[in-house]
Amino acid sequence: MxxxxxxxxxxxxxxxxxxxxxxxxxxxxxxxxxxxxxxxxxxxxxxxxxxxxxxxxxxxxxxxxxxxxxxxxxxxxxxxxxxxxxxxxxxxxxxxTPGGHPIIVKFAKKWNPKNPDNKLLCKSYGPVNRARTIDYFLSKFHPTDILHELSPYEKEAVEQLGPVVSELVKSTMKLWVEALTSLFGSIDWWKRIKQEHYAELIMDHLDLFKEGWEIQYGKMSEYGTVTPQQFKDGTFIIRSTGQGSRILLGLMLTDRVTVIDKKRDWKRQEVGFIPISICDIPGDSKICPVCIDEIGVAKPDGVKEEAIRLVYCCGQIIGRACIEMWLDPNDPDILMQDAKSLRQTCPICRAMFPMSFLNKLMTDDDDLRGAEGYFLQGELDSDSETDQNDNGIEDGDGEEEGDIGLIVDVGLEIDENGNLHV
CATH class of the missing domain: 1.10.10 (Arc Repressor Mutant, subunit A)
Structure with a gap:
């Protein structure tokens, strides 16, 4: 021919x-x-x-x-x-195509984020950079204010991609942070967010990045074929700078999720529990899971039990007197059991309470309202919708957090609308 x-x-x-x-x-x-x-x-x-x-x-x-x-x-x-x-x-x-000459960066041909051998994804980016980035954001008082920015340990890796792709990485990251902020504004601050929901949000924005990249340079190459074991392990076969850039962005977003989750966990641990007004308790949550009595209804002695929400662990509403009795080492019912494992655990999800939770719970009510009044202000009261199942949200997984001691300032605030700022 x-x-x-x-x-x-x-x-x-x-x-x-x-x-x-x-x-x-x-x-x-x-x-x-x-x-x-x-x-x-x-x-x-x-x-x-x-x-x-x-x-x-x-x-x-x-x-x-x-x-x-x-x-x-x-x-x-x-x-x-x-x-x-x-x-x-x-x-x-x-x-x-407006992107101009392609800038080629060498990425690892085969790469797994869980690989323990400290292999670099590309020049200036590997496990050490990721760990330092997480520490960098955790050290900030309000990390969400700067999560859209590159950490000092990410800049070199991103800048080597060239001005077009670097800007695309940063603009996509900014959109992701805005979407995450919107999500936080729609849920109670104490609720845990499912990892699947985080992953979905990340994938949506990685698709946006790919679309933006293809506008600049044309259709991106496909990922290389992996073996069944590599697929199971989450191994990537990287064949182009476009693919590598997308993976790099995904890892940076994942590290920011780690920061946000840690900050939110610290706040839950610091607050421990919040009082709930009887009128704000949903109808299906008015039965105390410990004593099976209705919260807010006067008992034979005329006392109405105060309700609290266990924000430290499972987020369930419970009678305060009941959980105090549950954790009381002098309770004869507890002494008859293997009390060592029960005295510091949630009666619902069995999460281990830290000493900060126990100290706050066992403080006299009047003293608590004075010394811990920050946590008892009305802005922390849940509204009537707080027990509804939010899409992508879980009320708590009941995992043991261990004794973290008394945490003081973790750089989070709750505003007048009850929203958590990290």
Whole structure:
């Protein structure tokens, strides 16, 4: 098959013949693929090694020396078809992509975020950078104010991607933080958020990143095929800078989730429990799970039990006197059991209470309202909807947190609307 006359007057690089040059130029003009994707396809099909940068440069030189109109496009289609290359769709010419010359960064070819060997994902980014980033944000009083910014341990890795992709990473991260802030504004501050919900939000924004990247450079290359075991382990086969950039962004967002979860956990541990007004308790939560009596109804002695919500662990509403009795080491019912494991655990989910929780609970009511009045203000009272099942939210998993001691200032605040700021 003779090469098309479209390419006969074009200077062919030394490592390419005229026919192969025609394939490269036709794919660059018709496929809508990124230069990286074309490079991989040529390597797979022809064992031809030509860089993404070279592909972009060749096409740029070719289109500037001629006018490409409908007849030329049809000729390129025929040229590819004669070589058994059929394009399902015709995309943008590479010369019309605004990203310009692709910047190629070397990423690990095979990478797993759980790999313990401290392998770098790319230059200047690995497990050490991630750990330092988490510590950096945890050290800030209100980390959500700066979560959209790169930490000092992420900047070099992102900047090496070039100005176009760097800006895309930062703008996507900002959108993700805004979405997360909106989510927090719609739920009670003490509720745990399911990891699946975090993951869904991250994946949505990684898709946005991919869309933005493809607007700049063309269709991103596919990930490499993994073995069943690699799929199970979460191993990635990275074949391009575009893919690597997407994984890098995903890891940075995941690290920010770690920061947010830790801050929210610390706040739950610090607060421990909050008082609940009887009128704000949903109808299906008015029965104390310990004594099975209705909270707020006077007992034979005329006393109405105060209700509290266990924000430290499962978020359940319980009678305060009941949990005090449950944790009382002098209670004869407890002394008859193996009390050592029960005296500091939640009667509902069996989470281990820290000493800060026990000290606060066992403080005299009057003293508590004086010394711990911050926690008893009306803005912490739950409204009538707090026990509804929010989408993607769980009331608490009941996991043991252990004795963390008395936490003082963790850099979180609750505003007048009852919203938690981290």
């Amino acid at each position: 003779a090469a098309s006359t479209l390419f006969t007057d074009f200077a062919v690089p030394r490592n390419l013949d005229q026919d192969t040059t025609g394939i490269v130029l036709s794919l660059a003009h018709l496929s809508g693929w990124s230069a990286e994707r074309i490079s991989l396809k040529l390597r797979e099909r022809y064992d031809l090694k030509i860089s993404a940068t070279m592909i972009y440069t060749l096409h740029e030189q070719w289109v500037t020396s001629r006018t490409i109109e409908e007849p030329e496009i049809e000729e390129m289609k025929r040229f590819l078809s004669e070589r058994d290359i059929e394009l399902r769709n015709i995309g943008r010419a590479m010369s019309d």
